[in-house]
Every structure is written in structure tokens, then in C-alpha cells.
Amino acid sequence: MTQTIDISSYSAITDAIRNEARRILSDSTVSAVIGYTAGRRKGSTQPIVITTADDADQLIFSAACLNDLVVYLTKAKKDVPKGGRIGIVVKGCDLKALVGLLGESQLKRENLYLIGIPCSGVLGSLLKPAAELTTETIASKCCECTDQLPVGCDFVPTVTPTPLPDLEKRYANEIARLEAMNPSERWEFWKEQFSKCIKCYACRQVCPFCFCEQCLCDRNRPQMVEQTPRPLGNTAWHLMRAMHLAGRCAGCGECERVCPMDIPLNLLNRKMAKELKELFNSEAGFEVREAGPLTSYREDDDQSFIR
Amino acid sequence: MHSEKPKHDFEPKIIAFVCTWCTYAGADLAGTSRMQYPSNVRVLKFPCTGRIDPVFILKAFQQGADGILVSGCHPGDCHYIAGNYHARRRFAVFRKLLEFIGVDLNRIQFSWVSAAEGGKWVEVVTDLTERVRAMGPMVEFKDLVLEEQWSGNLNNPELQAVYEAM
Ligand code: SF4
Ligand code: SF4
Ligand code: SF4
Ligand code: FES
Numbered sequence: 001m002t003q004t005i006d007i008s009s010y011s012a013i014t015d016a017i018r019n020e021a022r023r024i025l026s027d028s029t030v031s032a033v034i035g036y037t038a039g040r041r042k043g044s045t046q047p048i049v050i051t052t053a054d055d056a057d058q059l060i061f062s063a064a065c066l067n068d069l070v071v072y073l074t075k076a077k078k079d080v081p082k083g084g085r086i087g088i089v090v091k092g093c094d095l096k097a098l099v100g101l102l103g104e105s106q107l108k109r110e111n112l113y114l115i116g117i118p119c120s121g122v123l124g125s126l127l128k129p130a131a132e133l134t135t136e137t138i139a140s141k142c143c144e145c146t147d148q149l150p151v152g153c154d155f156v157p158t159v160t161p162t163p164l165p166d167l168e169k170r171y172a173n174e175i176a177r178l179e180a181m182n183p184s185e186r187w188e189f190w191k192e193q194f195s196k197c198i199k200c201y202a203c204r205q206v207c208p209f210c211f212c213e214q215c216l217c218d219r220n221r222p223q224m225v226e227q228t229p230r231p232l233g234n235t236a237w238h239l240m241r242a243m244h245l246a247g248r249c250a251g252c253g254e255c256e257r258v259c260p261m262d263i264p265l266n267l268l269n270r271k272m273a274k275e276l277k278e279l280f281n282s283e284a285g286f287e288v289r290e291a292g293p294l295t296s297y298r299e300d301d302d303q304s305f306i307r
Numbered sequence: 308m309h310s311e312k313p314k315h316d317f318e319p320k321i322i323a324f325v326c327t328w329c330t331y332a333g334a335d336l337a338g339t340s341r342m343q344y345p346s347n348v349r350v351l352k353f354p355c356t357g358r359i360d361p362v363f364i365l366k367a368f369q370q371g372a373d374g375i376l377v378s379g380c381h382p383g384d385c386h387y388i389a390g391n392y393h394a395r396r397r398f399a400v401f402r403k404l405l406e407f408i409g410v411d412l413n414r415i416q417f418s419w420v421s422a423a424e425g426g427k428w429v430e431v432v433t434d435l436t437e438r439v440r441a442m443g444p445m446v447e448f449k450d451l452v453l454e455e456q457w458s459g460n461l462n463n464p465e466l467q468a469v470y471e472a473m
Contacts, residue, residue: 178407179407183406183409183410183411184409185409186407186408186409187408187409187410187447188409189409190408190409191447191451195454216362224360224362224365224366225362230454231451231454232369232448232451232452232454235365235408235448235451236362236365236366236369239361239362239365239404239405239408240361240362240365242404243361243362243397243400243401243404246400246404247400268404268407271403271404271407272400272403272404275400275403275404276400279396279399279400279403280396293396294393294396294397294400295393296396297389297392297393297395297396298392299382299383299392301392301395301396301399302399303382303395303399305398305399305402305417306395306417306418306419307416307417307418307419307431
């Protein structure tokens, strides 16, 4: 049964963000604030970087604030002014990506001012940005979210997030469904999915962890991944991508959302996260990890698969 | 004298990614001791298992490998101290990924073979070769290669019309 999710707190959150942004910009705590503003279509939103207190009123928070803004802090993106402390609006999932980047020494905490959102969920897609947030339209990542309230921010509006109803765990269920198949059925499933890829690299563009100055798949001496949007190169690209993000992915779901071909990218990422949790008891969270699960080891790691 | 080599219908291609300090030396020992092992295995030498990137395995499959072996120094013996510990984690995870997309893990073997274990090298390589032989060719990636060249349907109406017009 479709149920409406209460997001009445979002207007209070909007007010609180505006006030805080105005304050930290006017007393020069930060040189810029990265947040969301209303988009052109009714209900839609888009990222914005504001640098003056007068612009604070442009900021909003709504169920259509899907973007993981953390990507703008990475060295791959040049939209944000360099120098000075930067303020940024983060939901719980976004914060996990930010914490991951702190752990990878890509960001310094003292250069950031974190405005956390007590989040009650966002929409799964921006196709209908003005749609009501319901148990149907809510993003899949929100269905499995355990981090509605960000931890360790500099400012969080004093609002309690709506406890999410018991939602269908879409990713977990789909992973279980695939795991129950036999290998050739799984191969067929992924072959079909990967063959859709047009190599637009939107998934890479939007991922906070794809900040490499030269992506392995763009290299041609030697060429490890064929660059054509054809089955062979696509399969290699997706497997390579899943490996590079294993142990790092924060599960923000942005890659999957931006994919124009509707490839379930987050299934791979979440499957890897699940395995890393089981194998090494390691998962993305709010605590900065000095080393990720694949950049560290224990001498007594399982080696039952090695002869 | 060499014993008569049995004839098989299918000779699998096995690619072995080995570290130079232990397994390569172990394979070398097997050779200099004149131990017999299947010639199906092609050995690729790396400085350390820590240098063996999962994309190498993908590349090998794309180029027609039917089975893969990754082998290096025993834990604690890595020439670079911890390369094999890192590799162990990386491959523990990569196996799971391959399994999830539908690759039969029986085609991939990981092992520790030291410079003194010529006999173990022979065992590992022989077992893997026979196992993969019984499984038959790895067709999944080869199909992708074919589709990479040509993904059109050979008997579609447009092509049919062209043929008929000729
Ligand atoms: S891989 Fe996707 S879900 Fe994971 S951090 Fe990158 S964009 Fe977010
Ligand atoms: S796919 Fe890998 S190499 Fe490419 S940008 Fe992402 S992390 Fe870097
Ligand atoms: S966004 Fe989708 S279509 Fe584009 S490269 Fe990524 S997986 Fe392929
Ligand atoms: S040198 Fe052999 S595994 Fe590192």
C-alpha cells in the first residue's frame, strides 16, 4: 500500500539552512556555501554555490534535493572557489562520501563547514520533481538508510527526521534474487545490463570517489579497457569500476540515478559493500577510517580460497 | 624418456600470473628438476602479487584464457613484505564480484607456491588444467569479443534485402 511520507520538516530545515548560511557568510567563517536551490521546472532543484550572505535566501531543501554535493569538493571539479573554508549541505549518505574522502586525504576537515540535514528521504528520480514523497516514489537508497541523522557536523537544524516506515529493501532483495540464480542466468542478466551502457561516463562524473586525473579506462598504453561502447569494453568498464569503488563507495546512489540507460549500478556497489562487511567487517560510516578495507590487511585474513 | 602424451579434444589455455620471487622461481625449479606439467599454462611474471591488477584477469579472459592462476609467496614471505596480504584481500573481493556477474569460480585458482615448492607448482597447475579441461572452453568472454566485432543480427530484414538485391 502506498503511504505518504511526512516531510513537513523540510520547510523548517530550509529556514535553518538559510539562517546558518547567512551567518557563516557574513562573519566570514566560510568563503562559499554549496547547497541546493530551486530549479526551473516546478519542484526541481539544482546545486548552487553562493558566496555572499545576500544569496542565502536562494538555498532550499526539499525531497527533490537528490545530488550528492560532495562531488564538488573533489579535485576533479573546479566549480568551487579554492581557498578559505567551504560550507556544504550534506544528507547522511552524502556525509558518508565526504568522510570517505577525508579518509583518503582528499579533503581536510578544518577547511569545511558541514551543514547536516536531518533527512526524511528524497525522491528516487527527478523526472517528476514535484511528486509527493511516498513509499513508492522514495529513492531506493532511502529504503535501506540507517543514517537519517548526520553525525559530526558543525550545524544540524534541530528537527527530528520522520522515522521511515518499514520499506521494501529493494537493493537487498534484488541482490538476494541474483545470488539465488545459477551463474549462467546471472551472466545473462549482467550481459544484458552492460550491453545497454553507452559509455557516457555520467556515473564516473558524478561519483565523489572517481576523482582520478586520468581514469584507467581512458588510458591506451596499455589499453586495459576497450573504449568502445560495445559488450566487451562495457563489461570490463563495469567490473573495473566496481573494483575501484569497492570499500570506498558510500552508497549515495548517484551513479545509478544519473545513468541514462538505467543500469542498476548500485547493485554492484552494494554487493561489494556487503561482501566487504562480511569478509572484513568494514563499511562506510561517519567515522574517518585511516585506511579502507582494500588498502589495509590483517595477517589472519581469511585465505580459505587460496591453495 | 618422456611418457606418451595423451590426446585430448580440448586443450585449455591457462594463464598464470605469478610473482617473480617465489612462484616463478618455484616453476623454474620444477623445470630444472625436469618435472612434467601441462604445457597449457602460460606464465606471466610480475614483481609481486601486489602488482597483479584484477583487470589483468579480465584482459586474459578477453584474449581467450579458459582458466587463470594467480600465485605468489606464502604470507609472511613476500619480498615486499605485504604485497601478498594486499593481494589476498583484493582477490577475495574480486572473486565475489566475478561470481556475482556469473563467472564460474572453478576457472580461477589462487595459490601460494614458494621457490622451493616445484612439486606444489606441478600439482596446482595440473589440477587446474584438468579441472578446466573438464569444464570446457570459457565461452562467455569469447562471445563478448565476437559481439565486439559484430553485434548485428545476420538475418535481419535489412541485410536480407541487400543480399537479395545482389
Ligand atoms: S559508486 Fe555510486 S553510490 Fe558509490 S559513492 Fe560513487 S556515485 Fe555514490
Ligand atoms: S573508475 Fe577507477 S580509475 Fe576511473 S575515475 Fe573511477 S576510481 Fe578512477
Ligand atoms: S552512466 Fe550508465 S550509460 Fe553512462 S557510462 Fe555509466 S553505466 Fe554507462
Ligand atoms: S614478492 Fe611474491 S608475493 Fe610479493
